[in-house]
Amino acid sequence: MGGFKLFSGTANREFADKVGKYLNVEVGDASLKQFSDGEISVQITESVRGEDVYIIQPTCSPTNDNLMELLIMIDAFKRSSAKSISAVVPYYGYARQDRKAAPRVPITAKLVADLLEKAGIDRIITLDLHAAQIQGFFNIPADNLFGSILFVDYIKGKNFKNPIIASPDIGGVTRARSYASKLGLELVIVDKRREKANESEVMNIIGDVAGKDVILVDDMVDTAGTLVKAAAALKARGATSVMACCTHGVLSGKAYKNLNSNDLDELVISDTIPLKENHSKITVLTASKIMGEAIHRIHNNQSVNTIFI
Numbered sequence: 592m593g594g595f596k597l598f599s600g601t602a603n604r605e606f607a608d609k610v611g612k613y614l615n616v617e618v619g620d621a622s623l624k625q626f627s628d629g630e631i632s633v634q635i636t637e638s639v640r641g642e643d644v645y646i647i648q649p650t651c652s653p654t655n656d657n658l659m660e661l662l663i664m665i666d667a668f669k670r671s672s673a674k675s676i677s678a679v680v681p682y683y684g685y686a687r688q689d690r691k692a693a694p695r696v697p698i699t700a701k702l703v704a705d706l707l708e709k710a711g712i713d714r715i716i717t718l719d720l721h722a723a724q725i726q727g728f729f730n731i732p733a734d735n736l737f738g739s740i741l742f743v744d745y746i747k748g749k750n751f752k753n754p755i756i757a758s759p760d761i762g763g764v765t766r767a768r769s770y771a772s773k774l775g776l777e778l779v780i781v782d783k784r785r786e787k788a789n790e791s792e793v794m795n796i797i798g799d800v801a802g803k804d805v806i807l808v809d810d811m812v813d814t815a816g817t818l819v820k821a822a823a824a825l826k827a828r829g830a831t832s833v834m835a836c837c838t839h840g841v842l843s844g845k846a847y848k849n850l851n852s853n854d855l856d857e858l859v860i861s862d863t864i865p866l867k868e869n870h871s872k873i874t875v876l877t878a879s880k881i882m883g884e885a886i887h888r889i890h891n892n893q894s895v896n897t898i899f900i
Contacts, residue, residue, distance in 0.1 A: 596639055597614065597886075598645070602657040606647065621633065621634065635668065640671065645886055648660065649684075651863075658685075679882060685699035689722040689724065690722075700722070701725075708731060714731055716734045718737075718839075719738035719810040734889070738838035740898070742808070743770070745836075746770075753803050754804045755776055756779070757821070759835075779799070782797055783817065796824055800829060801830070802830075803829075807822070809837045810838050811837055812846070813842070833854060833856055835859065839863050858872050858873050859874045
């Protein structure tokens with residue numbers, strides 16, 4: 592593949608190297624440093640004039656630093672006469688505030704979209720946005736890839752005797768239904784009430800899970816509190832086992848402590864966010880091939896949707 596260059600910020604260089612390996616290209620040279628006061632310094636150390644540039648940078652923790660680094664890199668490429676700039680953001684941070692759910696609150700997902708566009712990107716490629724409508728916050732092409740392609744084969748390989756898909760909340764039903772359709776399985780829903788951020792109370796299980804191997808699916812796992820409570824409720828209703836498949840392993844706060852619960856048997860995540868530490872219950876699948884294939888097809892003006900058919 593000629594005529595394009597791949598670069599990476601510091602958020603997840605290992606992931607960028609995997610994408611580069613899939614595309615058979617080297618990640619480009621860029622000097623990324625910080626001044627003593629924390630300001631970010633960027634210098635592109637090779638020519639990008641007339642090139643299509645792809646910058647891989649998830650905006651995960653430390654979110655503000657990684658987002659600012661991405662914005663500064665975009666500006667550097669823009670001022671270096673790159674032909675086009677595509678932001679490859681495997682995990683799109685600040686996505687959980689995607690609407691005015693209460694008075695006098697921001698819509699940070701839209702704010703970040705505006706910042707990226709203003710900085711100078713021509714396209715964004717991301718994976719499993721927290722809410723699909725975030726695509727509409729951009730006035731440029733926005734490719735939201737589906738994480739289900741990562742997990743379907745893994746779920747099939749488990750050879751569960753009586754599997755069933757579960758959505759951890761009402762908002763995730765569309766995603767869970769997609770998994771259920773691909774796997775030919777039935778669907779149940781965990782109905783919960785969230786009292787405040789990062790805390791939830793499971794209220795009811797809609798559907799029968801007695802004797803079933805339950806597969807919870809979601810776009811991200813943060814503190815894992817919701818997943819563990821959902822798993823406890825499912826097992827209380829007779830579930831044989833509970834496995835969770837979550838695209839983005841944010842895993843902040845008490846996440847690793849919560850994972851020690853006996854109610855959740857396995858957590859399967861992707862490598863869009865670097866894993867802070869290993870855990871016996873965590874299985875990591877790579878999303879680099881999906882991202883690499885998307886870049887390949889976009890660069891060659893081929894269909895991206897056919898990846899998921």
